[in-house]
Amino acid sequence: MAKPILLSVDDDSDVLRAIERDLRSQYGAEYRVIGSDSPEGALDLLKQLKVRNDSVALLLADQRMPRMDGVEFLQQAMGIFPSAKRALLTAYADTNAAISAINQASINYFFLKPWDPPAEHLYPQLDDLLDDWQASFRPTFQGIRVLGTRWSPRSYELRDFLARNRVPYQWTDVELSANDPETKQLLDALGPEAANLPVVLFPDGTKLLEGVPAEVAQKVGLRTRAQTDFYDLAIVGGGPAGLAAAVYGASEGLHTVMIEREAPGGQAGMSSRIENYLGFPTGLSGADLARRAVVQAQRFGVEILAQEVVGARAEGPYRIIKLADGSEISCHALMIATGVQWRRLDVPGIDRLQGAGIYYGGGATEALSCKGEIVYVVGGANSAGQAAMNFAKYAERVIILVRGESLSSTMSQYLIDQVKETPNIQLWTHAGVAEAHGETHLEEISVLCSDTNKIERVPASAMFIFIGALPRTDWLAGVLERDERGFLLTGPDLMRGGERPKGWTQDRDPFLLETNVPGIFAVGDVRHGSIKRVASGVGEGSVAVQFIHQYLSKV
Numbered sequence: 001m002a003k004p005i006l007l008s009v010d011d012d013s014d015v016l017r018a019i020e021r022d023l024r025s026q027y028g029a030e031y032r033v034i035g036s037d038s039p040e041g042a043l044d045l046l047k048q049l050k051v052r053n054d055s056v057a058l059l060l061a062d063q064r065m066p067r068m069d070g071v072e073f074l075q076q077a078m079g080i081f082p083s084a085k086r087a088l089l090t091a092y093a094d095t096n097a098a099i100s101a102i103n104q105a106s107i108n109y110f111f112l113k114p115w116d117p118p119a120e121h122l123y124p125q126l127d128d129l130l131d132d133w134q135a136s137f138r139p140t141f142q143g144i145r146v147l148g149t150r151w152s153p154r155s156y157e158l159r160d161f162l163a164r165n166r167v168p169y170q171w172t173d174v175e176l177s178a179n180d181p182e183t184k185q186l187l188d189a190l191g192p193e194a195a196n197l198p199v200v201l202f203p204d205g206t207k208l209l210e211g212v213p214a215e216v217a218q219k220v221g222l223r224t225r226a227q228t229d230f231y232d233l234a235i236v237g238g239g240p241a242g243l244a245a246a247v248y249g250a251s252e253g254l255h256t257v258m259i260e261r262e263a264p265g266g267q268a269g270m271s272s273r274i275e276n277y278l279g280f281p282t283g284l285s286g287a288d289l290a291r292r293a294v295v296q297a298q299r300f301g302v303e304i305l306a307q308e309v310v311g312a313r314a315e316g317p318y319r320i321i322k323l324a325d326g327s328e329i330s331c332h333a334l335m336i337a338t339g340v341q342w343r344r345l346d347v348p349g350i351d352r353l354q355g356a357g358i359y360y361g362g363g364a365t366e367a368l369s370c371k372g373e374i375v376y377v378v379g380g381a382n383s384a385g386q387a388a389m390n391f392a393k394y395a396e397r398v399i400i401l402v403r404g405e406s407l408s409s410t411m412s413q414y415l416i417d418q419v420k421e422t423p424n425i426q427l428w429t430h431a432g433v434a435e436a437h438g439e440t441h442l443e444e445i446s447v448l449c450s451d452t453n454k455i456e457r458v459p460a461s462a463m464f465i466f467i468g469a470l471p472r473t474d475w476l477a478g479v480l481e482r483d484e485r486g487f488l489l490t491g492p493d494l495m496r497g498g499e500r501p502k503g504w505t506q507d508r509d510p511f512l513l514e515t516n517v518p519g520i521f522a523v524g525d526v527r528h529g530s531i532k533r534v535a536s537g538v539g540e541g542s543v544a545v546q547f548i549h550q551y552l553s554k555v
């Protein structure tokens with residue numbers, strides 16, 4: 001923890017040096033002693049300390065300074081660090097002025113110059129003041145702080161990114177805590193910069209205005225650039241399939257890089273409780289599974305990059321991928337494990353309010369913010385059921401909207417049972433969202449009831465959409481064969497009438513999980529015909545590594 005600060009201000013450099021020396025010799029072990037030779041400079045410094053979340057225990061100012069006297073300085077400084085103890089240094093001739101200033105300006109003490117010997121005229125009184133300050137001192141948060149507003153899509157995106165990458169941070173909603181004195185002081189210290197939300201404050205005193213995940217990723221040490229430009233195996237996507245391939249590949253000696261654009265864990269990382277994964281009888285959260293897998297992969301030396309892959313091509317025996325920052329990585333074997341992304345709900349109001357009350361997927365960061373509110377979950381599959389169970393812990397009521405007449409054909413029975421047994425979850429069947437309403441954030445939704453053909457407009461604080469998912473593989477068009485929905489074709493699915501795919505160069509059929517380009521494999525949800533489950537993604541990711549060994553033995 002950073003030491004609290006003792007700040008002294010005096011325009012006379014000899015006096016300043018003397019006071020700094022005496023403070024440091026007595027209090028240097030517990031406090032950081034800082035001096036400033038101008039009150040204006042000291043106020044700027046205090047603002048910077050506020051933004052860094054440092055603690056100031058004592059402000060000690062000379063009374064006679066040009067442009068701003070000590071009392072005025074202490075009064076202004078009080079607005080920035082109200083709990084710091086305030087003391088004046090005065091000449092004997094100014095004693096009366098100092099006493100009346102103390103009464104008017106809530107100054108805690110005044111010292112007469114010279115204060116020799118300090119053991120008699122300085123330390124006893126300062127000990128008293130500092131003991132008093134320590135009694136009510138609460139250490140400040142020393143990690144990353146994010147200032148933003150709940151309904152801002154950019155704030156949401158950033159918080160979701162930090163949470164999913166398990167980067168600890170402290171969140172301040174500047175609208176909700178507008179009356180909180182600490183927040184006010186911090187915003188004042190930031191000045192006009194506070195308008196550029198979300199503002200990310202780092203413990204080293206640096207800050208990002210209008211912070212975006214890629215910039216924050218670099219700042220918090222998530223690797224975005226590869227250590228070398230060639231690997232045995234490059235994996236695109238860090239969901240269960242990609243992570244499994246990374247662990248098996250690296251553990252079997254392949255120099256492996258895994259590139260993930262959001263956060264390792266993929267869709268599974270959004271799951272509040274996976275109950276059907278072998279070996280975890282009481283279930284485990286997707287975040288926990290992802291964290292364990294990342295540690296395992298890193299232990300085997302997998303390099304993990306926080307980047308998006310935007311292109312792929314083959315050049316002779318090399319497979320080359322292009323990253324969003326323009327850099328390229330080449331490899332012998334490439335694995336596509338990019339999974340699927342949520343399908344968009346195409347009704348008026350949805351796009352405008354996305355991130356401001358409307359979310360695709362789990363919105364783990366949002367669950368706590370839904371405390372006491374009415375939350376809608378759209379969709380009837382397991383992902384929707386799990387999300388409803390999670391939100392029900394915080395929300396007053398969770399309403400699941402499904403088009404059909406029940407959940408039985410879309411959700412696993414164990415989840416249906418849990419949903420039924422949860423009193424604050426309600427199922428609204430034959431219901432589809434027709435429109436979302438709200439100025440700056442979601443306030444109401446219109447629901448089309450297909451059994452009555454009527455539209456009902458109901459209040460809604462948040463709506464989470466889980467209506468199926470599709471692969472986003474446009475960046476592979478023209479390189480890899482895809483089905484009509486964009487899923488990648490592999491192995492036997494590529495064989496037509498016993499013929500190998502067009503342009504195939506090997507004297508063998510494509511391996512089970514291999515695409516139409518030898519050495520490029522596809523695993524998990526992105527693969528045509530895959531079973532959309534964590535276990536099957538993990539299975540495919542690990543099995544594919546065996547095919548990669550076979551492929552590499554002939555490259």
Ligand SMILES: Cc1cc2nc3c(=O)[nH]c(=O)nc-3n(C[C@H](O)[C@H](O)[C@H](O)COP(=O)(O)OP(=O)(O)OC[C@H]3O[C@@H](n4cnc5c(N)ncnc54)[C@H](O)[C@@H]3O)c2cc1C
Nearest residue numbers: 237239240241261266267268309338339524525532533534
């Ligand atoms: C809320 C929820 C709950 C679920 N619950 C369960 C459950 O209880 N049991 C179960 O078995 N299954 C469950 N599933 C399904 C399971 O999570 C998926 O089947 C599984 O995650 C698929 O793994 P994957 O690795 O193929 O793809 P994904 O998990 O989709 O991971 C793909 C990754 O690739 C990244 N990516 C995509 N494109 C790029 C690119 N161009 N560059 C870099 N990275 C990219 C994505 O950001 C993503 O992280 C659930 C799914 C959801 C959404």
